[in-house]
Amino acid sequence: MEPILLLAHTEEDGRLAKPALEALGAAIGLGGELTVGLVGRDVQCGANQIAGSGARILAVTGAEFAEPRYATDAAAAEALCRAAGAAIVVAPATSRWARVLPGVAHRLGGRVDTHATRLAMENSVPTVTRWFYRQRMEAVLTRSQRPWIVLLEGGCAPAWDGSAGESACPTLVEAKVDTRTTIQGVHSPQAGQETIRPDAKLLFVAGAGWTKKQSDGGVHAADAEQLILGFLNASKASLGGSKSLVDLSGEGQAVLGFMTHLNQVGQTGSTPRHPKGLSTCCHGEEPHAVGWRFITERRAINLDANCGWARGKADVVYVADAFAVMRKVNELLGA
Amino acid sequence: MTEERQFLDVDIVCVGFGPATAGFLATLAPQLLNADGTPAIESPTVPGMPLQVVCYERADDIGFGVSGVVTRARGIPLQWIDPAKIPMSTSVRHERVAYLLDPVGASRRTPAMKMADHLVRGLRLAKDDAFELPYLPPFLRKDGGAILSLGQFLQNAGSELMATGAVQIWPGTPVAQALVEETLDTPAVRGIRLADQGVDREGHPDAGFMPGMDVRAALTVVGDGPVGAVGRQLDRELGLPKGHHAREWALGMKMVVELPPDSVLEAGTVIHTFGYPEPEIFGFLYVLPDNLATVGIFVPSWFRSPMRTAYRYLQHYMLHPYLWRYLQGGKLRSWGAKSLQESGKRGEPILAGNGFARIGEGSGSTNVLTGSGVDEAWTTGSLLAEAVVELARAGQPFTKENLERTYVARRRRAWIEEEGRVAEKARDGFHHGLVPGLIGMALAGFTKGRLGVGGEPRLMPSLEEYYAGRISEAEVSRIVADCRARGVSCHDALMDRCGWPEIPMDGQLLVSHQDALLMGGKVQAPAGFADHVRFVFPDFCERCAAKTCIEMCSGQAIAPGDGGVPVFDREKCVHCGACLWNCTAPLEDDPTGGNIAFTAGSGGLHSTEN
């Protein structure tokens, strides 16, 4: 069994977030001697969180490691990997690690696999499962090179739920580096317009049909906006869009003002993870539907009983007018 | 803010990349460069460089064209058509023709056909509701030929041509018009103008406006097909030769199907059928390697139903027991449609003029007797290339006289001319019905065109007339009004009412029309271009009862709209051109034209597996 290193960075509050705990669970599942490498301004809190794992804890700390940045995070990760001497390095696929760990793999003469949806031992060999071609096909692979860095997607493994405790001070590792990059801060979308909620139970996708002519011959973009925003506020769902609707918004047409390229699902957009997804006014063609790969339960509202969703892509298709249905839904949710 | 119009000077510009232009470029390209890379024919426009030859194709990529191709491949050299090299192609091995009986009882058989049906059934000659003809007339046979995928064929040709470095083929670039200069005696074509980009649906400048570039050239080669905008512009501006017309058409629609794993069909099998789903509809099934097949139908202009349509009939066709025994369990791989020019030699336009030459199907090369077009198109292109080389080497200009002397003369001497003459009147009998038409074809085929059955197109019946005796006038009106109010075509409701059974959709091969577009054709259209289908005079549409354009639209891109004027969704259009010849509104100044302006747009079919 090969020595494992789990790399985790702390959040602003000094704690380890759920993706890190999921990666920890997966790392433990591989068996083998486990070392944990923590990166952050101050990691004691994070170390305490996982004291119950019994892993040896190394850390790179300091002000320069408070924020995500390639040069500093890469130096930290590299130092931790060398100090731990692990064969397999597991990390949560956060944007912070996704930025640097492939580069670190190169520095160590190892290899990297990202967006892993499963990391497990099969016949005593560590294997990674990941998707190719925009979630169109799934592959199981192994590598002989070491170290092998694996970034595990959030929501794919159960979070480690062991006990917290008083952890001994982690062993500090040096990682000095010069960098030309300074972090200015974080841009959030306008207050009240936050429509992307990665932890939401439900993904709500609005398709181009919301802005097309309805049965009365008119376009009701304002109503559509109100209904959709009302639903998002009441249900705390995350908002997704199809490429066509997002493109329309981009071309400055007076459509759904809150829809941006960041909301796009499928195509050049995201493949979000949510237990449930509700598609409205969207045909469900393949390039969009591949973005639904990780949505477990799917329902659609579409006036076309022969739309793509009806052909095996959704569990239920309601042949109904989305405007009428969502109006009633909002009423029931007290929106 | 006016954007200045760009321009470019080349020597030869080609419109459309299909088999004809491929034949032209394939014959021309090797002659432009010497073995050491120096120009064999120097460019007058860019001295020191070889002839500058460019081709503009409106589809998003070359190889997105569609056709159901079985060909004798006499004009196409082996290197371009080698089944061993090109995917989805194979040599012809078996050929059959089958007369299909009607298993559902909804087909409109004439008394003669009903008699034939009784006879066939009575003598127990039918198997799987079909009668395979024991004899195949020689003019229909394709032995020694090949079955191809047009997409693969063109993709291969295009790739090889561009690799020579001698010619450039630009996809995604629709041509708006030829630049015609009116001179004292005869007009001259000075090049072409590309379509404006960054415009709204009506063609007005919008975000990112770029006026279409002018490409000036001594020779414009027009190979844009039977519904090509430039070809039809020249027909309008220069007129057709006396007595010629382009009024015989067919809409070919087909699918590429992955056969079920236990399929017994052998690659190279060619099946042609007639009789079902309607007497007017001919069909085909060609078997390709790797368990693929293409299956399709032709809906001709002599099918005088105001509600004629293709997709629904294609589904019923596939469900016919004779075919369904092979297709059941199959999966849709791709789908497409195109218009075929069936006027043959009588549809031949002015083949050459000052600065231009016409090749391919748009120049009337398709042989409607043998049902062959690709070979003929390639040959016309190849003959033009020979003429161009002759003139260029002699330093002679591309004038009407010179092109007639070199290109047209070659064409008249070639096999396509002789065979075209034989085919010239071969289809006229169909204006009287299927049986007279078949007799006419046989006569023409066996007497080398000396005898035939004459006929002229007849007026389309009104909706009431067409359904008389089956559906009452009142009910027809009600159904039509209801469908139009819902913004959908009428043929489904009317066919249902006439006894056509509902299609049992299986999500794999029998899919909704829109699913065929998306799954099969992968149809789409880039933004920033104007609508390429427009209804010229709204009041004609308001008065039109049948609106056959809606029923025949291959992509359901034309739908009923407010006040009776149809609406057009360019993202669904596959550029088949059916609307063009299905508009029955006569225009005062052009009785052969309709109320639909159809220009070259971008996008459409998006699969090379066709």
Next chain:
Amino acid sequence: MPQPLQIVVCGSIVPDPLQTLEPVAGPALKNESMLPAVLDPWAGHALYEAANLARTVVGSKVWLVSLGPKAKLQQVMMTVAQKAAFELVALDGPASGFTDAFETAAALAGAIEGIAGLDKSRLLVFGGWESASRGAGATLQMVGERLGIMEQFQGVDRITVRDDGSFEVLERIEGGKHLVSICAAPPAVLGWATGYLGEPRNNPQLGMANMRAILPALQKAKPAALPSTGLCFGSVSLPKQQRETRIVKDMPAEEVAREIVAWIGEE
């Protein structure tokens, strides 16, 4: 005035997104050579951003370094060349999503080092933050490391170059937010998300001008066979796609709404 930049965009071809894809032994895609190809969409965004940046920082130049089968690259170039001005460095090799990012990065970095007149103090390496084929989001980082570039950004939506040559970068992070950084000077690596620019119109004149150099570059494309070392695929499969869809017709909107609300509330 900022110094002129050398912007090298890495990007290859992927199957046109509308196509149906199926894996076969290899692993590879069924009929891969027959599938219409397009420039990877994120690499495309990177290229348009590069062209846009090159216009704003006077004297800058754009290269496109592309590893793919030569014949397919040629076809794709006919469209891409109409969208932006760039010099092509082509490598003739596989563009399959099943190749290893490590090997691809080695080939790309080698080609970049080989660019005549390369000045790393002015170099920005652009690319898509991941590809629509392999989808790893690993290649650019390794290219950067091989070139010795330690300032790297991923999921970029905007770059703004300031007069002193420094630049501000917006990178996508969790929750629909952006991280804002300032980098004092090149070299840097930027893996682009979609940015905010639309796809440029086809400009045939630009295409013709580009083609004069692109066609010879394609003809000179160096073969780049990627060694397959140590990466082993146990299986590649299409997910079971078909659900038994229950189609609900003729249910009044209120009832549909009630059913949906109940479903949302379920655990």
